[in-house]
Amino acid sequence: MTPVVLLTGFLGSGKTTLLQRLLTDPTMQGAAVLINEFGEVGLDHHLLDRIDDTVVLLKSGCICCTVRGEVAEALANLESLRTRGEIAFDRVVIETTGLADPYPVLQTLTAHPVLRSHFVNGGVLTTVDAVNAARQVDHRDEAVRQIAAADRVILTKTDLADPAMVVNLRNRLSRLNPAATVVSAAEPVGTILGGFGPATFMGSFGTAVHVCDDRCDHSHDHGHDHRAHHHADLGVTSFSLVIEEAIDWTMFGTWLTLLLHRYGDRIFRVKGILVLEGEDRPIAIHGVQHLVHAPTHMDHWPEGPRHSRIVFILEGLSPDLIRRSFAAFTGLARVRTAA
Numbered sequence: 001m002t003p004v005v006l007l008t009g010f011l012g013s014g015k016t017t018l019l020q021r022l023l024t025d026p027t028m029q030g031a032a033v034l035i036n037e038f039g040e041v042g043l044d045h046h047l048l049d050r051i052d053d054t055v056v057l058l059k060s061g062c063i064c065c066t067v068r069g070e071v072a073e074a075l076a077n078l079e080s081l082r083t084r085g086e087i088a089f090d091r092v093v094i095e096t097t098g099l100a101d102p103y104p105v106l107q108t109l110t111a112h113p114v115l116r117s118h119f120v121n122g123g124v125l126t127t128v129d130a131v132n133a134a135r136q137v138d139h140r141d142e143a144v145r146q147i148a149a150a151d152r153v154i155l156t157k158t159d160l161a162d163p164a165m166v167v168n169l170r171n172r173l174s175r176l177n178p179a180a181t182v183v184s185a186a187e188p189v190g191t192i193l194g195g196f197g198p199a200t201f202m203g204s205f206g207t208a209v210h211v212c213d214d215r216c217d218h219s220h221d222h223g224h225d226h227r228a229h230h231h232a233d234l235g236v237t238s239f240s241l242v243i244e245e246a247i248d249w250t251m252f253g254t255w256l257t258l259l260l261h262r263y264g265d266r267i268f269r270v271k272g273i274l275v276l277e278g279e280d281r282p283i284a285i286h287g288v289q290h291l292v293h294a295p296t297h298m299d300h301w302p303e304g305p306r307h308s309r310i311v312f313i314l315e316g317l318s319p320d321l322i323r324r325s326f327a328a329f330t331g332l333a334r335v336r337t338a339a
């Protein structure tokens with residue numbers, strides 16, 4: 001039986017960053033990876049160094065919408081490729097979206113007639129952002145459920161957080177999920193993974209809880225325009241900007257900082273790949289609520305046209321406001337929403 005490790009955690013909490021590190025560990029060399037993203041332009045697979053047939057980007061959407069379809073199909077596909085000898089893997093890591101409810105995924109593993117004879121729950125790793133988690137846990141069920149499902153919590157961004165806040169957060173985590181061990185992301189990978197596996201404790205919510213079916217807007221399943229993927233009753237929208245001209249970094253950085261300063265409460269996540277004036281490599285940018293992370297150079301250009309793409313995940317904020325603000329601030333005329 002092949003273990004499936006679920007890597008979950010709220011938007012921007014450091015899942016992809018952790019995954020990148022985990023994949024360097026010898027125990028993870030044989031791992032197949034499934035990545036799911038909320039937002040119609042998947043970027044995470046471009047941010048990973050390893051790109052081969054065992055890294056699968058699930059179509060856009062959130063895992064809670066697609067779990068019974070795409071995740072199951074992707075796992076079954078991996079299994080049949082392995083049976084035919086076309087690929088080899090000894091475990092699977094699924095990186096969920098930052099808004100995913102992990103329980104349906106775990107349920108699929110145990111209930112699916114085919115998958116359950118090949119795959120087994122290999123444990124749930126949940127990243128928790130030391131800077132933003134308190135607010136996320138206060139306001140978002142998904143954040144609480146991801147923590148409740150964890151076998152191990154990885155505390156990220158402790159280098160950016162006030163130490164007193166980190167102590168409070170650790171106390172809160174142990175109340176939310178006393179069975180999970182809490183490890184700092186700053187620890188070596190060996191420590192993060194040491195002794196890791198599924199606990200017998202399945203979290204106080206049980207496996208029968210399912211957030212999504214009645215609350216998702218499934219218009220994207222029916223070929224409607226879903227350029228702004230919308231979790232209707234959750235009030236969360238994603239959209240992206242595509243910019244064809246090279247961008248001036250000073251102007252962009254100022255705009256993003258001001259935007260997150262003013263609207264960070266309602267901007268869960270910004271991430272993008274930028275084409276900057278005077279730079280021959282793409283730049284990855286990340287923002288989480290009021291926090292703007294340092295930009296990083298990427299090693300290679302993603303496939304497709306060399307345009308900047310910026311994905312926003314918003315709660316109760318109009319994409320139009322952001323689009324207009326960007327166009328006004330940068331003076332760039334050719335800003336469009338991704339199709």
Ligand SMILES: Nc1nc2c(ncn2[C@@H]2O[C@H](COP(=O)(O)OP(=O)(O)OP(=O)(O)O)[C@@H](O)[C@H]2O)c(=O)[nH]1
Nearest residue numbers: 010011012013014015016017098156157185286293
């Ligand atoms: N300083 C610091 N930055 C971190 C840490 N972990 C992650 N980050 C930064 O946080 C930003 C978001 O990290 P990601 O790994 O993309 O987060 P994610 O959970 O995959 O994001 P989504 O897939 O959008 O939900 C990036 O700029 C990372 O470099 C950490 O421990 N310390």
